[in-house]
Amino acid sequence: MSAVAVGPELPPDVDRQLDGLAPAELAVSVLTYNNAATVPAVVDAVHAGLEKHFTGTPAVLINADAGSSDTTVDRLAESGLPFVRAHHAAPAAQLGAVPFHGVPGRGAALRLAVAVARRLGVRALLVLEADVTSVTGEWLERLLRPVLEHGADLVLPVHARHRYDGTITNLVLAPLVGALLGRRLHQPLSGPRALSARALERLAAESRWPESGRSVADLWIAGTALADGLSVHEARLGRWRVESNTRTADLPAMVAQTLGAVFAMMDEYEDLWLGTAAGPPVPVEGPPVLPSDEPVQIDVERMIGAFTRGLRDLGTIWEHVLAPDTLGDVLSLEADDVERFRFPDDLWARVVYDFALGHHWSIVYRDHLLRSLVPLYLGRTAAYVLATRRRDAAAAESALAAVADAFEREKPYLVDRWR
Amino acid sequence: MKNTARDWYKDAVFYEVHVKAFKDANGDGIGDFAGLIESLDYIQELGVDCVWILPMYPSPLRDDGYDISDFYGIHPSYGTVADFQKFLDAAHARDLRVITDLVMNHTSDQHPWFQASRSSPLSPYADYYVWSSSDRRFGDARIIFVDTEKSNWTLDPTRGEYYWHRFFSHQPDLNYDNSAVCRAMLDVMRFWLDRGLDGFRCDAVPYLVEREGTSCENLPETHAILKEFRAVIDQEYGGDRILLAEANQWPEDVRPYFGNGDEFHMSFHFPLMPRLYLGLRLEDTRPITDIFTHTPPIPPTCQWGLFLRNHDELTLEMVTNEERAFMYYAYAHESDMKLNLGIRRRLAPLLDGDRRRVELLNCLLLTLPGSPIIYYGDEIGMGDNVYLGDRNGVRTPMQWSRDRNAGFSSVEHGQLYLPVITDPVYGYEAVNVAAQARQPSSLLNTMRRLLAARRTSSVFGRGNIEFLRPRNSKVLAYLRRHARETLLIVANLSATPQPVELDLAAFTGATPIEMLGATAFPTIRTAPYFLSLGPHGFYWFRLERPGDGDEPFGIERTAI
Numbered sequence: 001m002s003a004v005a006v007g008p009e010l011p012p013d014v015d016r017q018l019d020g021l022a023p024a025e026l027a028v029s030v031l032t033y034n035n036a037a038t039v040p041a042v043v044d045a046v047h048a049g050l051e052k053h054f055t056g057t058p059a060v061l062i063n064a065d066a067g068s069s070d071t072t073v074d075r076l077a078e079s080g081l082p083f084v085r086a087h088h089a090a091p092a093a094q095l096g097a098v099p100f101h102g103v104p105g106r107g108a109a110l111r112l113a114v115a116v117a118r119r120l121g122v123r124a125l126l127v128l129e130a131d132v133t134s135v136t137g138e139w140l141e142r143l144l145r146p147v148l149e150h151g152a153d154l155v156l157p158v159h160a161r162h163r164y165d166g167t168i169t170n171l172v173l174a175p176l177v178g179a180l181l182g183r184r185l186h187q188p189l190s191g192p193r194a195l196s197a198r199a200l201e202r203l204a205a206e207s208r209w210p211e212s213g214r215s216v217a218d219l220w221i222a223g224t225a226l227a228d229g230l231s232v233h234e235a236r237l238g239r240w241r242v243e244s245n246t247r248t249a250d251l252p253a254m255v256a257q258t259l260g261a262v263f264a265m266m267d268e269y270e271d272l273w274l275g276t277a278a279g280p281p282v283p284v285e286g287p288p289v290l291p292s293d294e295p296v297q298i299d300v301e302r303m304i305g306a307f308t309r310g311l312r313d314l315g316t317i318w319e320h321v322l323a324p325d326t327l328g329d330v331l332s333l334e335a336d337d338v339e340r341f342r343f344p345d346d347l348w349a350r351v352v353y354d355f356a357l358g359h360h361w362s363i364v365y366r367d368h369l370l371r372s373l374v375p376l377y378l379g380r381t382a383a384y385v386l387a388t389r390r391r392d393a394a395a396a397e398s399a400l401a402a403v404a405d406a407f408e409r410e411k412p413y414l415v416d417r418w419r
Numbered sequence: 420m421k422n423t424a425r426d427w428y429k430d431a432v433f434y435e436v437h438v439k440a441f442k443d444a445n446g447d448g449i450g451d452f453a454g455l456i457e458s459l460d461y462i463q464e465l466g467v468d469c470v471w472i473l474p475m476y477p478s479p480l481r482d483d484g485y486d487i488s489d490f491y492g493i494h495p496s497y498g499t500v501a502d503f504q505k506f507l508d509a510a511h512a513r514d515l516r517v518i519t520d521l522v523m524n525h526t527s528d529q530h531p532w533f534q535a536s537r538s539s540p541l542s543p544y545a546d547y548y549v550w551s552s553s554d555r556r557f558g559d560a561r562i563i564f565v566d567t568e569k570s571n572w573t574l575d576p577t578r579g580e581y582y583w584h585r586f587f588s589h590q591p592d593l594n595y596d597n598s599a600v601c602r603a604m605l606d607v608m609r610f611w612l613d614r615g616l617d618g619f620r621c622d623a624v625p626y627l628v629e630r631e632g633t634s635c636e637n638l639p640e641t642h643a644i645l646k647e648f649r650a651v652i653d654q655e656y657g658g659d660r661i662l663l664a665e666a667n668q669w670p671e672d673v674r675p676y677f678g679n680g681d682e683f684h685m686s687f688h689f690p691l692m693p694r695l696y697l698g699l700r701l702e703d704t705r706p707i708t709d710i711f712t713h714t715p716p717i718p719p720t721c722q723w724g725l726f727l728r729n730h731d732e733l734t735l736e737m738v739t740n741e742e743r744a745f746m747y748y749a750y751a752h753e754s755d756m757k758l759n760l761g762i763r764r765r766l767a768p769l770l771d772g773d774r775r776r777v778e779l780l781n782c783l784l785l786t787l788p789g790s791p792i793i794y795y796g797d798e799i800g801m802g803d804n805v806y807l808g809d810r811n812g813v814r815t816p817m818q819w820s821r822d823r824n825a826g827f828s829s830v831e832h833g834q835l836y837l838p839v840i841t842d843p844v845y846g847y848e849a850v851n852v853a854a855q856a857r858q859p860s861s862l863l864n865t866m867r868r869l870l871a872a873r874r875t876s877s878v879f880g881r882g883n884i885e886f887l888r889p890r891n892s893k894v895l896a897y898l899r900r901h902a903r904e905t906l907l908i909v910a911n912l913s914a915t916p917q918p919v920e921l922d923l924a925a926f927t928g929a930t931p932i933e934m935l936g937a938t939a940f941p942t943i944r945t946a947p948y949f950l951s952l953g954p955h956g957f958y959w960f961r962l963e964r965p966g967d968g969d970e971p972f973g974i975e976r977t978a979i
Contacts, residue, residue, distance in 0.1 A: 298973035
């Protein structure tokens with residue numbers, strides 16, 4: 001992985017725009033790629049948040065755009081806020097692949113936003129997603145207040161989500177990233193975030209910005225902040241709703257992109273996690289927001305069916321990826337009786353770690369490796385749904401905490417085999 | 420990878436092996452379990468799931484082991500019970516399951532039970548067999564081995580009474596009206612299941628019980644006993660050990676052997692097999708489609724066992740006289756090729772060594788509803804020797820290589836249990852595993868590819884079947900459906916190229932993906948779908964509709 005083309009020096013056209021701007025205390029950055037339909041909702045939320053919570057505080061809107069061909073940039077420019085338009089190139093492969101987060105070249109976009117905000121000398125930078133339309137003015141307050149008043153350097157979101165939303169995040173990404181970085185983060189890949197001037201300074205000086213557009217930059221920012229002893233907080237936000245034509249609902253693609261990002265981060269930035277021990281809990285700010293608990297239709301039987309088909313069809317890949325004991329334990333999971341299906345947490349942690357090791361050592365073609373995890377993920381998710389669907393929210397939270405515990409407990413297994 | 424589902428047999432491909440014929444490890448000219456262990460990698464690489472072992476018990480071998488003289492042992496030529504255990508463990512280690520033949524209906528006349536039974540009417544085993552002072556009882560029962568037996572009764576001079584036997588006179592029938600016999604047979608099953616055996620192919624099951632005034636076949640009392648056996652095995656062994664019935668009957672007569680899913684897990688579909696050959700020789704789909712109209716539905720946990728050839732003659736009991744005459748005309752032009760009501764030839768010579776026809780019949784075997792059973796050696800196109808007597812001609816040594824004795828054994832040629840095939844066409848120098856393994860386009864490697872393709876879909880083992888009715892009756896076309904997946908199989912029974920138009924309007928918008936090469940064919944429209952097929956050519960298509968695979972689990976939209 002190489003550094004992005006956009007270095008500490010800003011492109012000349014951005015430089016020119018900054019020359020004419022008044023000093024600002026706050027910067028709000030929106031990363032876009034053909035989001036004309038949804039950016040008005042984001043702009044409305046920015047206006048509402050600034051007027052209600054930061055009246056009189058000078059703010060600037062930064063748009064890091066990957067080359068939209070619709071009216072996205074125009075709509076943002078019409079917001080009435082001081083505006084900086086920064087275009088960044090996106091790798092053709094990412095443009096073609098339409099990654100789930102909808103912004104190809106996300107690393108470059110984030111780096112641009114950081115560089116512009118730092119040049120402006122703001123006290124805080126807020127990054128918002130262009131297609132998350134559930135954003136409200138309250139999000140600005142919840143994410144920025146810890147930076148402005150509580151000494152936070154990086155504030156990550158905790159969205160109120162249905163217990164069965166975000167199963168990739170809850171059962172794979174969060175426990176894995178938590179164990180790696182030594183701090184449990186509820187939604188490490190969720191886009192909205194706030195950064196302090198100190199964090200901007202630190203990141204702008206960093207020469208190892210990841211190029212990948214697939215969330216590696218988000219993870220790297222969190223990892224770098226934690227490794228450097230910056231103050232990382234979480235802020236409870238409201239519900240999370242995305243309206244996008246570019247985010248996929250294809251599970252193998254989701255798993256390949258998100259987990260692939262974590263594995264890529266592990267490969268490129270060993271110093272951020274390999275020797276990292278568990279630290280104190282990350283402060284979570286803001287009043288709890290009750291998640292939706294409406295009934296949802298989840299086809300557990302079909303998920304277990306996909307798991308058993310995986311046992312049959314993907315055995316030749318898993319035999320290469322999974323350690324013999326792990327594979328043996330997976331094979332002995334009783335999938336005949338749906339109601340009694342279980343997938344122990346420690347086994348799940350070892351499965352994910354074996355996949356991380358398989359990715360690290362390139363045991364099989366990496367995309368195949370990542371996609372072949374899907375039936376296992378479906379099995380683990382089915383087990384989670386079965387274990388919690390007749391229990392209360394606290395029990396569901398506790399089940400997730402147990403998963404995180406297992407990943408932390410098993411981390412030495414990963415570290416021992418990494419080198 | 421082992422299929423851990425309780426109904427694993429529904430997806431499985433079976434491989435039928437005679438221990439004596441596969442590999443001789445101890446150099447006595449007879450195959451053994453040690454040799455079979457050495458050969459397991461080959462069986463695994465072929466891509467089958469379960470090995471079916473023909474009778475391996477101590478026996479005087481007057482019926483090739485189907486005359487068992489000790490249910491608890493291994494024939495000394497094959498090894499010991501410990502050797503069998505090693506074989507079973509080695510197979511399991513390769514994710515292969517194993518079932519063995521079990522002859523429930525009768526024993527050898529050398530079995531200690533029979534010896535005790537004949538010795539005195541007062542013996543504890545006196546009623547283990549069916550005795551009568553008259554040879555007139557059960558007169559409505561047919562004689563099965565018409566070439567060798569004149570009656571189902573034989574006078575035993577020691578006891579001075581007649582004993583009942585549906586097969587050879589040296590194979591007295593057990594008396595299942597005696598509950599002690601039922602208990603004894605269950606104990607036999609437990610003995611092998613305790614060692615980890617995955618099930619039994621139960622020989623000659625329609626004949627367990629006799630009743631006056633009946634054909635003495637398929638009687639309700641027989642079914643009651645079989646259900647009892649099944650219940651005990653399910654209860655004691657967790658439900659994944661299987662019972663496969665050998666009931667050479669019409670499908671409607673076999674149907675009761677499945678019960679309500681509480682008797683046999685599987686049963687052979689005997690009448691289908693000769694009709695595959697008929698359809699091929701007549702270049703007409705009707706013999707094949709017709710037999711399915713006479714095939715009743717079976718319980719969802721049950722499965723048909725399909726085969727092209729096995730260790731017996733190609734039985735023609737389940738065809739009409741006219742069909743049998745045609746089969747003899749087409750496939751047994753020499754009288755030595757006939758045996759009883761059948762033809763004692765292997766697959767390849769039956770089809771004149773025509774590779775395309777061999778592949779076509781294997782295509783049908785692997786894609787029609789049921790679990791396929793491949794007879795050892797047919798995957799390389801082994802030949803036969805009809806002059807060896809009885810069914811020995813299809814039980815010759817496996818042809819591993821062009822080495823001495825086809826690589827089967829190191830003994831002098833004359834010491835082999837049967838001579839290897841040496842004719843110029845099918846002889847071991849021309850047809851052997853080693854040569855075909857090296858040749859990418861060999862029959863062996865084609866079979867491996869077909870089996871690998873079959874493993875990619877559970878539809879083959881679990882789907883229903885719906886025949887399409889193209890105007891060209893030389894082309895067999897059928898849909899197999901299971902859950903959300905649909906496969907389309909198209910096969911040309913003719914030796915010349917054939918066009919066919921298929922009504923696939925119900926799948927408008929779907930794309931046929933050819934499964935062996937993963938090639939996308941033109942999208943299906945409302946107009947008839949046109950295909951052309953080479954001589955004996957076939958296609959396996961997966962019909963992919965737009966949006967296939969997007970059926971939600973309910974977690975996708977917000978999974979991240």
